[in-house]
Amino acid sequence: MLIQKIHHVAYRCINAKQTVEWYLKHLGMDFVLAIAEDEVPSTKAPDPYMHVFIDAGMGNVLAFFELPNSPAMDRDHNTPAWTQHIAFEVGSMDELLATKQRLQDAGIEVIGVTDHAIFKSIYFFDPNGHRLELAFNTGTPAMMNQLNSVKWDMLNEWDRTKKAPKHAAWMHDGKGFVEA
Structure with a gap:
């Protein structure tokens, strides 16, 4: 089997209409x-829900479930809020900056622009508490080749030591990428 693409990614929401808007x-x-049902099709559990689907561009779909009969939404308190997030790609740095300004003008707190060497990002939360990232790719073919050449070494070192390998420290150490 070869996966074609992600069909959709689904998260829970507090209010489906508010989320879509x-x-x-x-x-x-x-x-x-x-899609709305009074029974979960896969499990047959009696649990009414509203399932909404939003176009995330290029065939990507982001979906949400509103579950009025379930306990209030919460997050895994053992996982830092910054780890679980949805990252969307934008087409230009100007678009990233303009969106940051629009979000801030709407009273939404935005972190960044954060420079990850191969992309620049901003971070913020949706009304459900889901962390979102907008990213603009800035990586060069040489950077991507470098990262590709060390990925297995990094993963294997991490697996043995549980300490951050330094093969790609140039991404965030302030020294920048040096072409080999």
């Missing part, structure tokens, strides 16, 4: 589809 207003993502 927020993603449309702040990120320009169109509302694609809604």
